Amino acid sequence: MNWGWIWANFFSGTDSNTGIWGLTLDHLSLSALPIVLGFLLSIPLGYWASRSRVARSVLLSVFSLLYTLPSLVLLVVVPVALGLAIINPANVIVALTIYALAIMLRSSTDAFMSVPADIREAARAIGFSSWQRFISVELPLAGPVLVAGIRVVSVSTVSLVTVGSFIGIDSLGNLFHEGNESAFPTEIWTGIVAVLVIAIVFDLIITTAGRILLPWNSRGSRRRAAKRELAEAVA
Amino acid sequence: MSLIIQAFAWIFNPIHYTTTALGTGIPDALTQHLILTGLSLAVAVVIGVPLGLFIGHTGRGRSVAIIASNAARALPSLGLLALLLVILPIVPWLPSNYLPNIIVFAVLGIPPLLAGAYSGLESVDRQTIDAARAIGMTEWQVLTKVEIPLGAGLLVGGLRSSVLQIIATVTISSLYGQVSLGTYIANGLAQHDYVQMTAGAILVAALALLADGILATIQRFVVPRGVSRGASKKRNTARGRGIAATPGKPIMEGN
Numbered sequence: 001m002n003w004g005w006i007w008a009n010f011f012s013g014t015d016s017n018t019g020i021w022g023l024t025l026d027h028l029s030l031s032a033l034p035i036v037l038g039f040l041l042s043i044p045l046g047y048w049a050s051r052s053r054v055a056r057s058v059l060l061s062v063f064s065l066l067y068t069l070p071s072l073v074l075l076v077v078v079p080v081a082l083g084l085a086i087i088n089p090a091n092v093i094v095a096l097t098i099y100a101l102a103i104m105l106r107s108s109t110d111a112f113m114s115v116p117a118d119i120r121e122a123a124r125a126i127g128f129s130s131w132q133r134f135i136s137v138e139l140p141l142a143g144p145v146l147v148a149g150i151r152v153v154s155v156s157t158v159s160l161v162t163v164g165s166f167i168g169i170d171s172l173g174n175l176f177h178e179g180n181e182s183a184f185p186t187e188i189w190t191g192i193v194a195v196l197v198i199a200i201v202f203d204l205i206i207t208t209a210g211r212i213l214l215p216w217n218s219r220g221s222r223r224r225a226a227k228r229e230l231a232e233a234v235a
Numbered sequence: 236m237s238l239i240i241q242a243f244a245w246i247f248n249p250i251h252y253t254t255t256a257l258g259t260g261i262p263d264a265l266t267q268h269l270i271l272t273g274l275s276l277a278v279a280v281v282i283g284v285p286l287g288l289f290i291g292h293t294g295r296g297r298s299v300a301i302i303a304s305n306a307a308r309a310l311p312s313l314g315l316l317a318l319l320l321v322i323l324p325i326v327p328w329l330p331s332n333y334l335p336n337i338i339v340f341a342v343l344g345i346p347p348l349l350a351g352a353y354s355g356l357e358s359v360d361r362q363t364i365d366a367a368r369a370i371g372m373t374e375w376q377v378l379t380k381v382e383i384p385l386g387a388g389l390l391v392g393g394l395r396s397s398v399l400q401i402i403a404t405v406t407i408s409s410l411y412g413q414v415s416l417g418t419y420i421a422n423g424l425a426q427h428d429y430v431q432m433t434a435g436a437i438l439v440a441a442l443a444l445l446a447d448g449i450l451a452t453i454q455r456f457v458v459p460r461g462v463s464r465g466a467s468k469k470r471n472t473a474r475g476r477g478i479a480a481t482p483g484k485p486i487m488e489g490n
Binding site for chain 1: 238239305308309310311312313314315316317318320321322399402403406407410411417420421423424429432433435436439440443444447
């Protein structure tokens with residue numbers, strides 16, 4: 001490791017001349033948007049898919065087909081399909097939002113389908129409108145599975161942003177090809193570690209937010225897990 | 236849209252079917268893509284499947300499987316490729332870059348296989364396994380005659396996402412000069428030849444969709460009839476254990 005290089009290039013330098021810190025900021029904005037968009041879009045779509053069998057089979061098969069496409073393919077097909085310039089950062093955001101939705105839609109469909117029917121009926125019986133029922137009964141109960149899904153989305157999105165640097169969109173991925181071209185392992189190591197740090201920070205933010213917003217989740221699921229283990233031991 | 240039509244014309248142009256000094260022909264690029272995918276898949280299967288079966292059968296080392304699949308998702312495959320290409324020596328009797336490339340492809344292919352084998356075995360009803368032991372089956376018989384057939388759907392599901400992962404990473408490795416179908420995307424990007432780039436994207440997409448379709452069909456056939464009949468009732472047995480997996484669906488990892 002050449003620590004001097006990291007020090008010298010932290011705030012300026014590298015090909016983009018924004019330094020490691022500038023690339024980290026680019027990386028953060030390119031990855032945060034698809035994660036948030038994927039999450040927000042997956043809630044109405046997942047709810048719809050959980051209510052209608054036709055919507056479920058159509059939505060899930062379309063998105064699993066899109067998920068089959070390798071990232072590099074999606075990144076170069078999005079600008080062609082949308083008529084955008086190839087170095088427009090919107091390409092990365094659209095492509096990664098599609099991936100995020102492909103993963104998240106399955107989680108959110110499962111999440112809403114796992115809300116027991118008698119609980120929904122009970123909510124209706126005590127006079128909740130369907131909107132109230134969605135906000136105060138179904139969404140909170142689906143919460144834990146939604147959080148589990150968005151954690152997977154976050155980790156894979158943060159790592160996929162790096163592919164965009166090859167079509168000319170700056171991110172920490174720049175460090176990979178610059179380091180590869182100049183056969184300089186320190187630069188590549190720096191990129192890998194920075195990507196992992198972002199992934200860990202995002203994961204901590206999501207789990208903390210989940211714990212604050214869904215305070216009943218952690219204790220309840222732990223108790224349920226313990227009960228299941230006990231049942232397995234007894235059986 | 237006209238770009239897509241031009242790309243199809245590019246694909247069907249006979250000029251692009253022979254390798255010349257100017258470029259690799261489509262058959263040769265496809266062969267390279269398949270050889271690399273096959274070799275690294277073989278390495279990944281030899282390591283990932285027995286390990287996953289061991290974890291699933293004994294229940295030991297679950298956390299290893301979960302950590303491995305999460306870490307593989309987080310690790311940027313481009314970074315790993317760039318690093319190994321720089322730090323590993325070139326092996327004289329292998330085509331250049333084969334060693335680092337195959338290591339990276341195999342490393343990324345292992346976690347879905349591990350997760351598939353492990354969650355496939357986990358999804359088998361404990362009572363069925365106890366019954367198999369009670370009628371006098373040895374541990375080996377329990378594994379091969381009960382657990383593997385009953386967990387086969389998820390096992391092949393793991394194979395399916397492993398293959399897709401490897402095909403996607405082989406494509407990316409073209410950005411570092413490896414010849415594969417991704418070469419047309421890499422060359423197209425470098426030369427601002429968007430027709431060639433789109434043609435490459437179509438070829439890779441076709442390969443990925445074809446591979447996925449074949450494996451999805453196999454997946455349907457390996458599930459014993461009794462399992463698919465009863466499967467709808469307990470679809471979510473593998474959930475809540477860190478690996479989101481349902482029989483008949485691929486296990487989702489990063490591309």
